[in-house]
Amino acid sequence: MTIRSSAPPRTEALHVLLEASSLLLHASGEEELLSQTLDLASGLLAADAYAVWREQEDGTTWRTIAQRGLSEDYPTKVSKIPGTAPRNVWTIVDMRTDPRSVFSVDVYQAEGIHSGMVVPWMLGSAIDGLIIYYWRSPRQFTQDDVDYAVALSNLSAAALNRLELREENAREQRRLAFLAEASTLLASSLDYESTLERVANLAVSQIAEWCTVHVVEHGSASRLVVAHADPEMLALSEEYSRRYPEVIVPDRGLGRVLRTGEPEVYEQISEEMIAAAAQDEEHRSLLQRFRLSASIVVPLIAHGRTLGAIRLLGTNGHHFGSGDLQLALDLGRRAAAAIENAQLHRAVLEQEAELRQSHAAAKMGSWAWDVERNKLHWSAEFKALHGLPEDAEGDIEVSYMLVHPEDREESKRSFWAVIESDAPVFHSEHRSITPDGRVLWLQVRGRIRRNAAGKATWIAGLMIDVTDSRLAEQALRRTEKLAAAGRLAATVAHEVNNPLESLVNLIYLAQRAEGLPDDAAAHLRMADDELRRIAHIVRQTLGFYREPAVPTRTGMRKLVAEVLELYRSRGASRGLMLRALEELGEEVLVEVIAGEIKQVVANLIANAIDATPVGGTVEASVRELDGSVEIAVSDTGCGIPEASRRHLFEPFFTTKADVGTGLGLWVSKGIVTKHGGTISVDEGGGPGTTVRVRLPLQSAGDRTGF
Numbered sequence: 001m002t003i004r005s006s007a008p009p010r011t012e013a014l015h016v017l018l019e020a021s022s023l024l025l026h027a028s029g030e031e032e033l034l035s036q037t038l039d040l041a042s043g044l045l046a047a048d049a050y051a052v053w054r055e056q057e058d059g060t061t062w063r064t065i066a067q068r069g070l071s072e073d074y075p076t077k078v079s080k081i082p083g084t085a086p087r088n089v090w091t092i093v094d095m096r097t098d099p100r101s102v103f104s105v106d107v108y109q110a111e112g113i114h115s116g117m118v119v120p121w122m123l124g125s126a127i128d129g130l131i132i133y134y135w136r137s138p139r140q141f142t143q144d145d146v147d148y149a150v151a152l153s154n155l156s157a158a159a160l161n162r163l164e165l166r167e168e169n170a171r172e173q174r175r176l177a178f179l180a181e182a183s184t185l186l187a188s189s190l191d192y193e194s195t196l197e198r199v200a201n202l203a204v205s206q207i208a209e210w211c212t213v214h215v216v217e218h219g220s221a222s223r224l225v226v227a228h229a230d231p232e233m234l235a236l237s238e239e240y241s242r243r244y245p246e247v248i249v250p251d252r253g254l255g256r257v258l259r260t261g262e263p264e265v266y267e268q269i270s271e272e273m274i275a276a277a278a279q280d281e282e283h284r285s286l287l288q289r290f291r292l293s294a295s296i297v298v299p300l301i302a303h304g305r306t307l308g309a310i311r312l313l314g315t316n317g318h319h320f321g322s323g324d325l326q327l328a329l330d331l332g333r334r335a336a337a338a339i340e341n342a343q344l345h346r347a348v349l350e351q352e353a354e355l356r357q358s359h360a361a362a363k364m365g366s367w368a369w370d371v372e373r374n375k376l377h378w379s380a381e382f383k384a385l386h387g388l389p390e391d392a393e394g395d396i397e398v399s400y401m402l403v404h405p406e407d408r409e410e411s412k413r414s415f416w417a418v419i420e421s422d423a424p425v426f427h428s429e430h431r432s433i434t435p436d437g438r439v440l441w442l443q444v445r446g447r448i449r450r451n452a453a454g455k456a457t458w459i460a461g462l463m464i465d466v467t468d469s470r471l472a473e474q475a476l477r478r479t480e481k482l483a484a485a486g487r488l489a490a491t492v493a494h495e496v497n498n499p500l501e502s503l504v505n506l507i508y509l510a511q512r513a514e515g516l517p518d519d520a521a522a523h524l525r526m527a528d529d530e531l532r533r534i535a536h537i538v539r540q541t542l543g544f545y546r547e548p549a550v551p552t553r554t555g556m557r558k559l560v561a562e563v564l565e566l567y568r569s570r571g572a573s574r575g576l577m578l579r580a581l582e583e584l585g586e587e588v589l590v591e592v593i594a595g596e597i598k599q600v601v602a603n604l605i606a607n608a609i610d611a612t613p614v615g616g617t618v619e620a621s622v623r624e625l626d627g628s629v630e631i632a633v634s635d636t637g638c639g640i641p642e643a644s645r646r647h648l649f650e651p652f653f654t655t656k657a658d659v660g661t662g663l664g665l666w667v668s669k670g671i672v673t674k675h676g677g678t679i680s681v682d683e684g685g686g687p688g689t690t691v692r693v694r695l696p697l698q699s700a701g702d703r704t705g706f
Contacts, residue, residue: 030065030160030163033156033160033163034052034066035066037066037131037152038050038052038066038068040152041149041152042068044148044149044152045133045145047069047133047134047135048069048113048135048136049068049070049111049113049134050067050068050069050131050132050133050134051064051066051067051070051132051134052064052065052066052129052130052132053078053130053131053132054121055127055129060079061077061078061079062077062130063076063077064076065129070111070134071111073110073111074111075103078102086118086120087120088120089117089118089119089120089150090118091117091141091146092115092117092118093115093140094115094138095113095114095115095134096108096109096113101116111134112136113135113136114135114136114138114139115134115135115137115138116132116133116134117141117145117146118130119132119133119149121160122153122154123157123158128160128161129157129160131153131156133149151506158499161499174206175327175330178327179327179331179334182199182202182331182335183334185198185199186199186334186335186337186338187338188429190345190427190445191342191425191427192338192339192343193224195342196213196215196224196225196335196338196339197225197227199213199331199335200212200225200226200227200310201227203227203310203312203331204227204228204229207324207327207328208296208312208313208314208318209229209314209315209316209318210228210233210311210314211227211228211311211313212226212227212310212311213225213300213309213310213311213335214254214258214308214310215300215307215308216258216306216307216308221254221308223241223246224308226238236290237290240286240290243286244279244286253297254309257297257298257299257309258299258306258308258309261299261301262299263296263298263299263325264295264296264297265297265325266295266296267294267320268319269292269294269295274288274292290315291315291316292313292314293314293316293317293319294313294318294319294320295312295314296311296320296324296328297309297310297312298310298312298325298328298329298331299332299336300332300335300336300339301332301333302336302337302340307336307340307343308336308339309332310331310332364381364462364463364464364465365378365380365383365384365385365386365462365463366378366381366382366461366462367379367382367394367446367461367462367463368458368459369394369396369458370457370458371419371457371458371459372458374396376394376395377394385440385463385465386402386432386434387434387435387436402432403431403432404432406431407431410430411428411430414428418448419448419456419459422450423448424447424448424450425445425447426444426445426446426447426448426459427443427444427445427446428444429441429442429466430442430444440465440467441465441470443463443466444462444463445461445462445464446460446462447459447460447461503531507524507527507531508528510524526566530566533598533599551591551592551593552591552593552594553589553590553591554589554590554591554592554594554597555588555589556587556588556589556590556622556629556631556695557580557587557588557622559594559597559598560622560631562598563598563601563602563605563620564578564579564580567602567605567606570609571618574609574614575614576609576612576614576616576617576618577616577617577618578609578617578618578619578620579617579618579619580619580622581619581620581621588622588623588624588697590629590696590697592695596671596674596675597675597695599667599668599671600671600679600693601631601693603664604633604691604693605620605633606664607665607691608633608635608637608691609635611635611637611638611689612635612637613636613637616635616636617635617636618633618634618635619633619634620633620634621634625694627696628677628695628696629695630692630693630694631693631694631695632690632691632692632693633691634688634690634691635688635689636687637687637688637689638687639689640681640689645683648681649666649669650666651663651666668693672693675695676695677693677695677696678693679691679692680692
C-alpha cells in the first residue's frame with residue numbers, strides 16, 4: 001500500500017521557512033548551519049532519514065557532510081553522481097529500482113530505504129550540493145513536498161555561501177594583517193639581519209613551522225636567518241647544519257629558485273623523497289626527526305635581481321595551499337625590497353665623507369664619539385637639526401636630554417645594549433623636541449669601531465630627520481585602510497544585496513498567505529522593515545550610496561523601544577537583561593532621519609551586549625535636556641580603558657579581538673554630527689560604560705546637516 005504525502009499545512013510550513021530564514025542566516029559556522037538545516041528539514045517533511053552531500057575539490061567525489069537517521073554502515077562517499085547531478089528535484093518512489101539511485105539494491109535493502117527525494121543546492125546557476133530525504137516506506141510525492149524542500153534548499157545554500165564568503169573575507173583580512181605587520185617590521189629598521197629574523201618568526205607563527213632566509217652576498221648564498229617555534233628543533237637544526245652543510249645545486253631546491261627566480265613547491269614530502277635525499281642511515285634518521293611534510297621556496301627579487309630566497313617548511317602533516325604560496329610570494333617581494341634598501345643604505349654609510357655637503361639639504365647631521373676619551377662631536381647640521389646654538393659643545397648626557405622624554409629611557413637602553421654587544425653598527429629611531437616646541441622623528445645610524453677585545457672605541461654616524469616621511473606614512477596608512485574599506489564595501493554591497501532581495505521577496509509572499517495569524521503578520525512586517533534597513537545600512541554607512549531621505553518627526557522613546565525589542569532575543573541568549581528606563585511620561589518628538597538614528601542606537605546596544613558578561617544588564621533611556629533630547633545606553637561590562645577612550649570614534653579602532661570592523665562608532669558619530677548632535681562616553685574608572693547621544697529639538701530647517 002502506498003503512503004501519500006504528509007507534508008505539513010502551508011501555514012505551518014511557512015512558519016518553518018520563516019524560522020529557517022532567520023536561523024540559517026545567523027548560523028555562526030558550517031556545523032551549526034548543517035545541524036539547523038536537518039532540524040528544519042524534519043520540520044518540513046517527516047522523513048525517516050536525511051543527508052547533505054557536497055562535491056569534493058577533486059571534482060569526481062561526493063561526500064556526506066551531515067546526516068541524520070542513517071546507520072553507521074550507510075556509505076558516506078560516492079565516486080560520481082550517475083549522469084549529471086540533478087538540477088531539478090528528483091522524486092524517487094523506489095530507490096532500489098530507479099536508475100537514478102546512486103548505490104546498489106543491497107545498500108538500500110540493508111538500510112531499509114524505499115523512497116527518496118534528491119534536492120539540489122543551487123547557488124546561482126551552479127549546483128553546490130544535495131539534500132536527500134529518505135523514507136523506509138513507499139511514498140508518493142506532492143508539489144508541496146517539492147516546493148517546501150526547494151525553499152529550504154535555497155535558504156540553506158544562500159546561508160552556506162554567506163558563511164564561506166565570511167570565511168574568505170576573514171582569510172583575506174588575516175592575509176592583509178600579516179603582510180601589514182611584516183611590512184611594518186621590514187620598514188622599522190635598516191639592519192636587515194635582525195629585521196628578517198623578526199619577519200621569519202612572524203612567518204613561523206602564521207604560515208609554517210619552519211622558516212629560513214637565505215641571502216646572496218658577494219656571489220654566494222648563505223643562510224642568514226632560521227626560525228622555529230620549538231627551541232629544541234631550532235637547536236637540532238643548528239646541529240644538522242654543522243653535520244650536513246647544505247649543498248646548493250642549480251637544478252633543484254634552493255639553487256634552482258635562485259637561478260630561475262621561480263618558486264618551488266612540494267605539496268607533500270614523502271618518505272621516499274627523504275630516503276633519496278639522505279646521505280646515509282644516520283642522515284636519514286636525523287631528517288625524519290624533523291617530521292617534514294611540505295615545502296615552499298620563494299625568491300627574493302628586487303628590480304630584476306634575485307637577492308636570496310625564503311624557505312617555508314610544514315611539519316607533522318601540515319600542507320600548504322595556493323593561498324600560502326601567494327602569501328609567501330608577497331612576503332618575499334617585501335623582504336627583497338627591505339634587503340635592497342638596507343644594502344643600498346650600507347653603501348651610503350660607507351660614502352659618508354662624500355655626502356657631507358648634502359646633509360643640510362637632506363636634514364641630516366653627523367656625529368662622532370670617541371668612547372675612550374669620552375669626546376663627542378656634533379656637526380653644524382646636527383646642531384641646526386636640534387635647534388642648538390652653533391657654539392654648543394657635544395656631551396653624551398646632553399644628547400640623552402635631546403631625546404623626547406617618552407622615548408628617552410628606551411633609546412638609552414638600546415644604545416648601550418648595542419655598545420656592549422659585538423655589533424658593528426648601531427641604528428635607532430626616536431622623537432626629539434626642539435627649543436621652539438616642534439616634535440621631530442629622528443633616525444640614528446652609526447658604525448662602531450672595536451679593539452681586539454671587542455670593546456667599542458669609536459662610533460660615528462648620522463642623525464636624519466624623517467618627520468615628513470613618518471607623517472606621510474601615517475597618512476598613507478589611513479588612506480589605504482579607507483580604500484580597503486571601500487573595496488570591501490563594494491563586495492559586500494554586491495554580494496549581500498542579492499540574498500537580501502530574495503529574503504524580501506520571500507517575506508512578501510509569506511505576508512500574502514491565506515489564514516496568516518496576526519502575530520505572524522506583525523513579525524513579518526518587522527522583518528521586512530529590518531531587512532530594508534539592513535540594505536540601506538550596507539549601501540549608505542560605507543559610503544557607496546546616498547539614498548535621498550527627508551527628516552520626519554520621530555518619537556525617540558518608541559524608536560529606542562523598537563531597537564531594544566529587536567535585540568532582546570540576542571541579549572537573552574547571552575543571559576542578559578535588556579530594559580528601557582522610563583524617565584519621561586510622554587513621547588519626545590525630533591526631526592531626524594529615523595533609519596539613521598535607529599542605526600546609531602542599534603550600534604550602541606549591540607556594542608553594550610558584546611561588552612556585558614552573563615547576568616549583566618543593558619539599559620537605554622530617553623530624556624529631554626536643555627532644548628535637546630538625550631539617548632543613553634549603559635551596560636554593566638568591564639568598562640573601557642582610558643588609553644582606548646580617545647580612539648573610540650576613529651575608523652578601524654576596536655576593542656573586540658575577533659569581531660567587528662572598528663567602523664560602528666565612527667559611522668555613528670558621522671550620523672549624529674550630520675543631525676547637529678553630539679556623541680560621548682562617560683568618564684570614570686569603574687565598571688560599566690554609558691554612551692550618550694544628544695540631538696537638538698529644533699526643526700531640520702534650522703540646521704544645515706541635511
